[in-house]
Amino acid sequence: MFKHFIIISSTFVLLLANEPISPIPQTVKYNQAKALLGKRLFYDTLLSKDNTVACVVCHNLSSGGADARKVSQGVYGRLGNIQSPTVYNARYNFKQFWNGRANNLKEQAKEALENPNEHDMNPQLIEQRLNASTSYKKLFYKVYHTKKITFNETIDAISEFEKALITPNAKFDKYLRGESSLNHQEKDGYILFKQYGCITCHNGINIGGNSFQKMGTFFPYKTKASYPDRAEILKNKKYHNVFKVPTLRNIALTSPYFHDGSSKTLLQAVKKMAYYNLGIDIPDDDAQKIVAFLKTLTGEKPKIVEAP
Amino acid sequence: MFFKKPAIVLILFGLLTFGSLSYFYFAQRYFMSNQREFLIHINNLNNYKSNLTTQVLKNSLYAYNSQDKLASDYDGVQNELQQLQNSKILNTQSYTSIKESINSVLQPQINKFLIKIQNFLLLNSAVKNSIVFLSSFIYNASYIQKKEPKLYIQSIKILDAFEETRKIQDLDYLDKIDYLLQSNSKNKKTKRFIKTFNLHTSYLIKKLPPFIQVTQNILANNVDNTLHKIKKEFNKTTLHDFAFFNRFAFVVVVVLFLYLLLALYLFMQYKKANKSLQYSLSHDTLTGVYDRSSLMKDTAENGAVIMLINIDAFKEINDVYGNNFGNRVLIKLTERLKEYFNDFSVPKVYRVGGDEFATLFINKSAKEVMKIGKILEESIKDENFQIDNIHINLSVSIAISSVAPLLENADLALKVVKKDMNRRIIEYKEELSVKKEWKKNIEVVNMVKSALKEDRIVPYFQGIVNLQNMKIEKYESLVRLILPSGEVLSPYAFLDVVSKTHYYYDITKVMIQKSIEVAKVHPQQRFSINFSMKDIINENIINTLFKLFDADRETAKRIDIELLETEMVAVEDKRISEFIQKVHSYGSKILIDDFGTGYSNFAYLSDLDVDILKIDASIIKEITSDPKKLHITRSIHNFTLGMNMQNVAEFVETKETALLLKEIGIEYAQGYLFCKPQATPQLENSVTL
Structure with a gap:
């Protein structure tokens, strides 16, 4: 009996060797002038063909940086095929988009601008529109010292703004730094989060966003969504239903959940994950505790968003 | 010619050199930076790749591990591969094979490697997830622990086997174990425990073999080998x-x-050319000996004894035989001089003027040089120079000087010796008045210059008395210079010196103007002005005179011109007769001054229309004591009577002379007996004997 206990505890000692989550830094370095210009572009519908869509429409910075709708709506009311992931802390994702087809923020922004169901623009049209605006010309001249605005500078400014979009000082980050403590439920939730193995995929600074994993390891996940998974990107059936692990930061603010937006509440989402990726019906009590933990991951909005 | 072409060659060659140097510098720099770029990327790639491998190991070992580092290393490998492929150096011909092995060997290997990482991440998560889940699942199953201890221990053993298999990566651990729990218990909790447990162990038994395989595959990849080969x-x-x-x-x-x-060669060529230029600047072109400027330099450098050798009457040689011949004489003499001076180890002969040579003696006294000079002078005089069958004898004048300034002093001495036909060689001495005279001349010229400027050149008037009625009928206007002190200078003190300068004419002009002015206020008398032959042939003077004559013809009638008999032969007859004619046209008269000292050629005078002959003082002074002079005076008077001229006797100082002159019948007399020259004509115009 004692021997077995040792086995289990030795296993746990091994398992708990590293703290797998690290807090968001208080500040990050970025070019203030570029970021402010990027912010203006981020909010400007000029960057969509019919002047109805801005980046911020689907990445709502006043809530979680994501879209409350199941799928986003682009120009001319065209619907997308994916639930917009949050732009907050996106700089910490190792790839962008649910299926990771963009290597960085710039590639993501370019694709979103050129996607016919999103902004439906092209570089020439963007340059044409921006160069027609005297106020943009002035701003770009100030930042880039060029008389003619280029598409690359536009993307550069937007990505610089996105680099500034971090949400530090979440309750959990403060806990990790020893500045504050979690209540019983939250703390139990964190332990369960680790014990159920959620941590094996949701780890690192973004509590996710650093690997591709399969949705539905125990039971095949079925969805109506037509969004291409990693299998289509890599042309390999082995990666069916493999997506980028989403960040859990500010997760309480980014309902609905999953790439198909199939869960409206966190509780549902936790239960769904337990079913598909652990093969269990998670006890309600445990799920509630995990949700309580997840709610401690909401951070402060960056100052650049609040600034006029 | 020389200075242009080599300069172009030098510039072109310089450009070529500079071009190749800078090409070398930039090509080398470009190559180095490209080489460095490639090495940096291949090393980075290597580092990221091995970090990634380490992260894989770490992740496979620890259940709770952040994958952030793994993700960034994964990105790093991807980026560095791309950068490596974009390395500029790979575009060079010689790197084609390396580019080829990167693109066709390394890239696929790395892509494969990265896919393996992706697979690993999937499998690792799945395996870890289940093991972590099972660990806590068993730990939390307190009911089973109490009610089914055998089952509980069995579950721990199975989990332990899976965990060991995962850690040690040896599938043999799984062979010996039945990974599924079995129980006949009807208890719901037990059943559910077994179901969930078996679900995960069945999953693990499926996932562990590929997990181990992919992990070992990652560790045993061939990327390192390829990287090494490429490097x-x-x-x-x-x-x-x-x-x-x-x-x-x-x-x-x-x-x-x-x-x-090339630059050195051209520089030397340039120096050579420069030298010949310098040679031509320091050497006489005709004779090849050094020139005056060289002499000046050499005398300045070392004080010595200078010898100046001047060819006598060289101008005549040129005039008679032509300049060409003269030049050859110079060349011949130069050779002779060089030969001669060579014996006295004098290295340099200088040509300092057209017909003048010089040498410098450094270690000899003036006395010795005088000896050398004497021998030279005599040997040249005795020598017969032969040029084109023409034999010619030369003589030279020599001056030496050991007193600085050498050349100037020797020059002055040479002037002295030239004037003296009895001496052909001279040594400069301080007491040699030449220099003082020369200095005085300058002082005199300056004195006249300022006198002219300050209106201190004035006429003095000496009355000429009619011996018949003893009345002053004429005045001779005589030039005087008043010094600022008030002292009055007679022309002997300045006129001769100044006669070689243009101030002479200024004096004549002043005399003409002032004399006419005075004549205007003395309407009863005539006034005579002294003219030299120089004045007559000077247009400016003539014009001034006749302009004034034209301005006041009444006065002009009473103005006479005195000419010097001794000077007249030097000037063309025509010019003199024209002048006399013109003077006569105004009613003026012509006087011949100092008659009886020169040739006193009656025939000559008879050709000229002269009015009055003034008999010279040297004759008049002695008529009372010397019967010959008395006779001359009578003869002159007879001649003048016959020529319808009159006489003025100069220098009459005694009553006796005056009476004798009156007796002969001489019309006029002038001298201290009657009046001295004065600033203004005297008011009392009667004199008594």
Whole structure:
């Protein structure tokens, strides 16, 4: 009996060797002038063909940086095929988009601008529109010292703004730094989060966003969504239903959940994950505790968003 | 010609050298930076790749592990591969094979490697997830622990086997174990425990073999080997390139060396040309000996004894035989001088003027040089110079000086010896008045200059008395210079010196103007002005005179011109007769001054329309004591009577003389007996004997 206990505890000692989550830094370095210009572009519908869509429409910075709708709506009311992931802390994702087809923020922004169901623009049209605006010309001249605005500078400014979009000082980050403590439920939730193995995929600074994993390891996940998974990107059936692990930061603010937006509440989402990726019906009590933990991951909005 | 073309060659060669140097510098720099770029990326790639491998191991070991580092290393490998493929150096011909192995070997291997990582991440998460879940699942199953201890222990053993298999990566651990729990218990909790447990162990039994395989695959990849090979090949190729740069550097050094050689050669050529230029600047072109400027330099450098040798009457040789011949005489004499001075180890002969040579003696006294000069002078005089069958004898005048300034002093001495036909050689001495005289001349000229400027040149008037009625009928206007002190200078003190300068004419002009002015206020008398032959042939003077005559013809009638008999032969008859004619046209008269001292050619005078002959003082002074002079006076008077002229006797100082002159019948007399020259004509115009 004692021997077995040792086995289990030795296993746990091994398992708990590293703290797998690290807090968001208080500040990050970025070019203030570029970021402010990027912010203006981020909010400007000029960057969509019919002047109805801005980046911020689907990445709502006043809530979680994501879209409350199941799928986003682009120009001319065209619907997308994916639930917009949050732009907050996106700089910490190792790839962008649910299926990771963009290597960085710039590639993501370019694709979103050129996607016919999103902004439906092209570089020439963007340059044409921006160069027609005297106020943009002035701003770009100030930042880039060029008389003619280029598409690359536009993307550069937007990505610089996105680099500034971090949400530090979440309750959990403060806990990790020893500045504050979690209540019983939250703390139990964190332990369960680790014990159920959620941590094996949701780890690192973004509590996710650093690997591709399969949705539905125990039971095949079925969805109506037509969004291409990693299998289509890599042309390999082995990666069916493999997506980028989403960040859990500010997760309480980014309902609905999953790439198909199939869960409206966190509780549902936790239960769904337990079913598909652990093969269990998670006890309600445990799920509630995990949700309580997840709610401690909401951070402060960056100052650049609040600034006029 | 010389200065233009080599300069172009030098510039072109310089440009070539500079071009190849800068090409070498930039090519070498470009190559180095490209080489460095490639090495940096391949090393980075290597580092990221091994970090990634480490992260894989770490992740496979620890259940709770952040994958952030793994993700960033994964990105790093991808980025560095891309950067490596974009390395500029790979576009070079010699790196084609390396580019080829990167693109066709390394890239696929890395892509495969990265896919393996992706697979690993999937499998690792799945395996870890289940093991972590099972650990806590068993730990939390307190009911089973109490009610089914055998089952509970069995579950721990199975989990332990899976965990060991995962850690040790040995599938043999799984062979010995039945991974599924079995129980006949009807208890719901037990059933659910077994179901969930078996679900995960069945999952693990499926996932662990590929997990172990992929992990081992990752560790045993061939990327490292390929990277190593590429690096080796790259280093080999760059060594080859470095060898090229070495050879190129050698060429550049050779080019640079050649350039410097060329520059040196051209510099020497230039110096040579410069030397010949300097030669022509310091040497006389005709005779090839040094010139005056060289002499000046040499005398300034070392005080010595100078010898100046001047050819006598060289102008005549030129005039008679022509300049060409004269030049050949000079050349011949130069050779002779060089030969002669060579014996006294005098290295340099200078030609300091058209017909003047010089030498410098450094270690000889003036006395010795005088001896050398005497021998030279005599030997030249005795020598027969033969040029084109023409035999010619030369004589030279020699002046030596040991007193600085050498050349100037010797020059002055030479002037003295030239004037003296009895001496042909002279040594300059301080007491030689030449220099003082020369100095005085300058002082005199300056004195006249300022006198003219300050209106201190004035006429003095000496009355000429009619011996018949003893009345002053004429005045001779005589030039005087008043010094600022008030002292009055007679023309002997300045006129001779100044006669070689243009101030002379200024004096004449002043005399003409002032005399006429005075004549205007003395309407009863005539006034005579002294003219030299120089004045007559000077247009300016003539014009001034006749302009004034034209301005006041009444006065002009009473103005006479005195000419010197001694000077008249030097000037063309025509010009004199024209002048006399013109003077007569105004009613003026012509007087011949100092008659009886020169040739006193009656025939000559008879051709000229002269009115009055003034008999010279040298005759008049002695008529009372010397019967010959008395006779001359009578003869002159007879001649003048016959020529319808009159006489003025000069220098009459005694009553006796005056009476004798009156007796002969001489019309006029002038002298201290009657009046001295005065600033203004005297008011009392009667005199008594």
